[in-house]
Amino acid sequence: MSVYLFSVVNGLRAPAVMVLDSNVNLGEDATIKCAYEIFDARSRDTVSWFNCTSAGTILNVLFNTYIDISPKGRYSIDISQDNVAILTISNTLLSDSGYYKCTVVDSSFYSNSDFASLTVQYLDEIMIDVSSYTDERNVIITCSVNGYPIPQMELYKDDTIIMTETTKLIYMIDIITESDGGSYKCNASNIVDVKTSEIVLDYYAPVITFVRDVIVGPGEDIVAAPKVSANPNDITYKWVTNPPGINDTDNDTATFTFRVAEVVGTNYTITVTVTNSIGSATNSVKITVQNPCVDDPCGYNNICEVIERGYSCIPFDYSDALNCPRKFNEDTAIKN
Known part of the structure; x- marks a missing residue:
């Protein structure tokens, strides 16, 4: 409570008593202070401390100074100061949280009480x-x-x-x-x-990366080799082809090797599913057969020539180029 509580009996005031709420960290010593005032030239007779409910109902007696003020286990009382009775609980436990009541009796046997809470604060391991x-x-x-x-x-x-x-x-x-x-x-x-x-x-599920869709020449051997990251690395591979029925010609389960058709315009889709103990992932690469010289892979000053399973770059002969107009004119003149 935050104010003194007192009562009047037969025109005389009973002791005023005030107990304040208290907080303590788990394992530390708790002190609960009971301040009181005795009126009309009377003196203090006894001080008692109790465990009580939140309504102030007494549960058990901790101390009665009329009987004994010596420490009792973890409990001790100090009444050496005037108008103060201090209850100390050493090495507090979580079970010490609760309500404590102080009762003061004066020399005329008038009494009064107040109670307050003790909160044991703590933080367990996370x-x-x-x-x-x-x-x-x-x-x-x-x-x-x-x-x-x-x-x-x-x-x-x-x-x-x-x-x-x-x-x-x-x-x-x-x-x-x-x-x-x-x-x-x-x-x-x-x-x-x-x-x-x-x-x-x-650890994480597989992540699959194919560099890009692939353009190949007729009859070329192609290796589908995805980049896979995963942890743990207990991974398995499952390959599916479209069109179906294409055989993998290598012995490495992490790659898929086959020879494409000779027909320009043929398309393939190679799909892989990679699985580890965390999960799985699926990705595909598209492979297209086309004339390898379409995109001028040989660049300036070279001629692209289609060969078996690819192309060849042949240096351009400028002397032939310079003679071409002359030969063309001669041929034309003969025809005319």
């Missing part, structure tokens, strides 16, 4: 847990802690804060990739302490 669901390729990071006052929680990834919450924090990564890897740290704090727990997330 727990961080990672749960993965392979079918969905998602990961849930859960941080939880018990404490009072209610702690503030923060989740960091590589020292950058990504989420805040109180008591329990849940962070979901829908589809985990390599970029989600790193150090995840949970901080929990209140006025008692700061606690930290950290994990390293270094």
Whole structure:
């Protein structure tokens, strides 16, 4: 309570009593102060301390100075100061949180009481847990802690804060990739302490990259070789071709090798599904057969000539080019 409580009995005032709420950190010593005032030239007779309910109903007796003031386990009382009775609870436990009542009796046996709360503040060790669901390729990071006052929680990834919450924090990564890897740290704090727990997330479902769609010449051998990153690296490959029925001619499951048709305009789609214990990914590459000289791959000063399974660049002979007009005119003159 925050004011003295007193009553009047037969025209005389009973002792005024005031007990203030108190906070203490878990494991420290708690002191609960009972201040009182005795009126009409009377003196203090006894002081008693009790555990009580939130309504002030007495549960059990801790001290009665008329009987004994010696310490009792973790409890002790100090009445050496005038008008003050201090209850001390050493090495507080969470179970010490509750209500405590002080009753003062004067020399005329008038009495009065007041009660207040003791709050034991604490912060437990923070727990961080990672749960993965392979079918969905998602990961849930859960941080939880018990404490009072209610702690503030923060989740960091590589020292950058990504989420805040109180008591329990849940962070979901829908589809985990390599970029989600790193150090995840949970901080929990209140006025008692700061606690930290950290994990390293270094696994992810496969990521597949084909460099680009491919243009090849008639009859050319082609190797589909995707770039795959995954952790763990317990990966398997499944290849599907369109049109179907194309055989892989190499022994490496990470690549697919075959010879394309001789017909310009033939298209192929090669699809691969890569799976590890975290999840899977699928990607495709389109392969088109065309005249390899269409895009002038030999550049200036060269002639592109189609050969078996590719092309050849032949240096241009300028002497022939200079003679071409003359020969053309001569031929024309003969015909005329």
